[in-house]
Amino acid sequence: MRRLARAHRHRSPSPLPGPPTQALEATTQQQPCKAVSGTWVSVYDGITVTDAGKLDIDHMVPLANAWRSGAGSWTAQRRKEFANDLTRPQLLAVSAATNRGKGDQGPEDWQPPAKAYWCTYATAWTNVKSSYQLTVTEAEKKKLTEMLGTCS
Numbered sequence: 001m002r003r004l005a006r007a008h009r010h011r012s013p014s015p016l017p018g019p020p021t022q023a024l025e026a027t028t029q030q031q032p033c034k035a036v037s038g039t040w041v042s043v044y045d046g047i048t049v050t051d052a053g054k055l056d057i058d059h060m061v062p063l064a065n066a067w068r069s070g071a072g073s074w075t076a077q078r079r080k081e082f083a084n085d086l087t088r089p090q091l092l093a094v095s096a097a098t099n100r101g102k103g104d105q106g107p108e109d110w111q112p113p114a115k116a117y118w119c120t121y122a123t124a125w126t127n128v129k130s131s132y133q134l135t136v137t138e139a140e141k142k143k144l145t146e147m148l149g150t151c152s
Helices: 063-068 076-083 096-102 115-131 138-148
Strands: 028-031 034-037 055-059 091-095
Touching: 055 096, 063 076, 091 096, 115 138
Parallel strands: none
Antiparallel strands: 028 034, 055 091
């Protein structure tokens, strides 16, 4: 096992309001890319997680949603880039229970339980969909507009 020297923050390069998903203390890794201990705050629900097994890495825009929105016509390489994108607010460490409740739903059917995160979520969702030129349904647009209305 190796111990990382400092806590890690997941930040997108775009300035989004609200707290980033973050490790609150040093993280211990057993092997590359597998955190086994630390303390994280799940931005979707505000839950503090100390067991790495209770975290999921969520795709802000779920892969199945992206497929239905235009990714089905992409090359395998483009789909791989989307699934592993660390440059946009696409990948977040969140509580497993909340992420599994989200599934592959869009904002018209699922919103983060923490209403304080709605602005950030809707901004990030819109950023990802726009960056990848994915379509948005009318119901999705309506809910995103409502969620963006929570921005101060």
